[in-house]
Amino acid sequence: MAMQYCFSGPLVTLNKPQGLPVTGKPGELTLLSVLPELSQSLGLRQQELQVVRAPGKESSGLVLLSSCPQTASRLQKFFIHSRRAHRPTATYWAVTNGVPAASEGQIRAALTLKHIGGVHVVVPVKSPSRRDILEGVKRTLSHFRVMATGSGCALIQLQPLTAFSSQLQVHMMLQLCPVLGDHTYSARVGMVLGQRFLLPAESIKPQRQALDDALLRCLCLTATQAAQLPLHLHLHRLLLPGSRPTVAPVELQAPLPQYFSRTLQRLGLCQE
Template identity: 75%
Template structure:
């Protein structure tokens, strides 16, 4: 798969009538988001509301996860995951799955398993189940919706830049490449059948700009495929990287005010924000290098409990740092 060339196709026309509200409900994402308890071990940079899951011990992480519980009904438990917490990892690493036995005991449930969760860097909804049959049924539902191209997950993102057009879909083939012990996702132009067999996957996301201000945007994203860092790469290809994306934002360069895509870099670099944006966010350049990823799994659809009923939904309030950024940029929640 040598000689990858960037390929991105964006077409207008937000799909409606997919059994999903085109405008996510904002209820619960204002006062509740600001009141959300934060884990101990806050960021030493002094920036408010920046959790540091990687700096927590096992007991502190359990305390944080107990405080992050959003809802519990029957065998289902939902959490609001902070950014930077991996769901799974190598043996011995501190991850969500590694503490599930203790968390199950602390919550008084049967053994919990992960049904749906965002990746390591995004924040947001984690759906757990203590019933294997319920977990299997939900996973089949999500798989069926994915095959039928019906989105079940809605993310919110703050982008450095404003996507054009303001709504549509992003279709691009992606591959996960490993170089010098570093993994990165790269777009692949016109993949062959051999490329697909070797791990290239065609990916698709819907997007809609919900608000703009100060050269940034609040964007709603609904992935229809699952691939590592899919949403981050899709927005990077739009030349509007997610705030706090220290893996792919460096591929967007600027000359005389015009943005362009740089060749894929072997190693991620921290995101560099211009002085005007740093001033609006009230951050120093050093603080900006530790800015959390502003990508949040806000809404998740569940199957209806009746044949003709509407799908159920779960909502996760925004993290305080996300709300703070919206306020600084003059963007509504």
């Protein structure tokens, strides 16, 4: 796995490949495991890089690192304050199997982590009680906008306004449009006579995403190849605070992975 990086003062930005976890067991290849070598190659000497912002293992895209504890703390406070004020700082791009009914809107859902079928998965909770909230259920919110459609799929801009494990994948599943390459939550979307519907989370184990024959032909994939399709969820843009309160935020961008761009081309998902 190759990572592109840019170094500017106490900040380092990476374009993380899909499949690389941020943390893991000792001896495993993770983002944290390569930071000492990266620090050395950048000539940071005794300054340790720490992760300020990073997408999850199955997502690709922007990683923000800092060698300055004060800078890292300032950025974390900026992200927390922006989240509380419902001002998005992270923008993801996703390709979905299906097109949302609305071209733009907000997705609200109470989510919790459960152990189902031997694995931990995120499930929605309807009308959570006060006790549910105290026991770990979290109300989540994301904004979405359809940027392009084609071949029964969509290119979606997603901006999470809360932080929860697999939030964006679950939110798109709830819209009956699972992210392409989502081999965990897509099985919860069933179809009868061309109509999609949600299946009970507790009755469905995570399984490889199944794509119909027409979509496989568009993607030039066999069913076996589609079972290995990477998650098409990419942290494309990140806003950082300006040098002063009156200065506009700084925008960072990470190029799309090659497989993501190839999928956009094959599905005819040119931005509208």
